[in-house]
Amino acid sequence: MHISKKWGPVAMLGLAVVTGSALAKTTADQAARLGKDLTPVGAEKAASKDGLVPAWTPGTQHGKLSGEYAKDPAVEAEKPMFTITSANMDKYADYLSEGHKYLLKTFKDYKMNVYPSHRNVAWPDFIYKATAKNATSCTLEGTDDPDNCELGFPYPVPNNGAEVIWNHRLKWRGDNVVRNNDQMIVDANGHYQLAQLVEEVQFLYANKENPVPLKKGKGLFLYYLSKIMSPARSAGTMILVHESAGTGATGRSAWLYAPALKRIRRAPAVCCDNPYEGTDGQQFYDQVDMFNGVLERYSWKLLGKREMIVPYDNYKISRAKYDDLAHQNHLNQDLPRYEYHRVWVVEATLRPGQRHTYAKRVFYVDEDSWDIVMVDCYDAQGALFNFQEGMLTPQSNVLTVFTVPEIIYHFDSGRYFVTALQAQGRPNDYAAKFPQGYFTAQAVQQRATR
Structure with a gap:
């Protein structure tokens, strides 16, 4: 990977690869920086020395919990400062992911419109308070077992790459949400197939009303249920997930409801590089929400x-x-908006003896939101294979951030996959409530066969 001259001083510390043992907690002196030179969730408050990245100016909560799409009229009225194309990309190479470089080099009409940067991402006060507590109490056992963490970002001053990814996975997104998730498989000619899902999620860890702490071996942090609405060939298929930290018996539990069989059954393959149902192999399970x-x-x-x-x-x-x-x-590319920001860069390399379609991934994680915004995905020969891009969009009604939509470019086939589309469906409903027992296999079976 090309190492930019714009790396910050953290890159020079020789930060460790995660091992199987518990790593040291953040020190009290490091944690004391939160809310001072660092934001309450661990980003640098100050602008960059070159002024390209502005200082943090957090937004305020406003808007209804349901019935409204996210918007910011002032930001939306801005014009691009400049446009990156294949002709001038070398000038900006230090600021580009390998995926964006590939797209610019390969397609002469590909461009990136770059706008003024804004750092308005903010979180509720209870997330700030919980994050400050987690900074010195929360640890990570190996790669998959957060321990002694509650409600807020678990690792605001990260010591390793796995902690950065857990910040992404455990971020506040509201207590509950019902969302339309429309998906497109687009061929090289621009023709697309459309699929439509409805997703219902109850967040257990980052939950204002009843947060569930994470302890080693006790890591349940959300319930997820999706139902495919179209196309007709897969309509009615449902996937139920009890998402947990850990691996094996203590990790993710999943069930699949098949309309043809009219029954729900355990689905051990809801993992890793197995294709998500209904995506024609264009999205792996661990690419949902950029990585999960x-x-x-x-x-x-x-x-x-x-x-x-x-x-x-x-x-x-x-x-x-x-x-x-x-x-x-x-x-x-007339539609996406790009800005200068600081990101954490995390490299994931396949362990000896393990298998996955991607032998290496490089994740780019926004410092203000801990949201993964881009992923370079490499095959076993070291060639760039896929590129993921998440269109980060703040949600001011609940003070969170989502990537809406997300794109996976398949460089081998020329197709690309777009997910988390909502504009022709309904806005996210954060006012949703789910009764006790709603996310059990028995309850899903009963509702499906009424």
């Missing part, structure tokens, strides 16, 4: 922090019609 699988198959190395041009404040594209999004070879 077990970490044990990889060694995780924190390379440091870097200034980069990343998708950000993508209010417009999150509301775009699907016909306007689909384009030959790549997304319609």
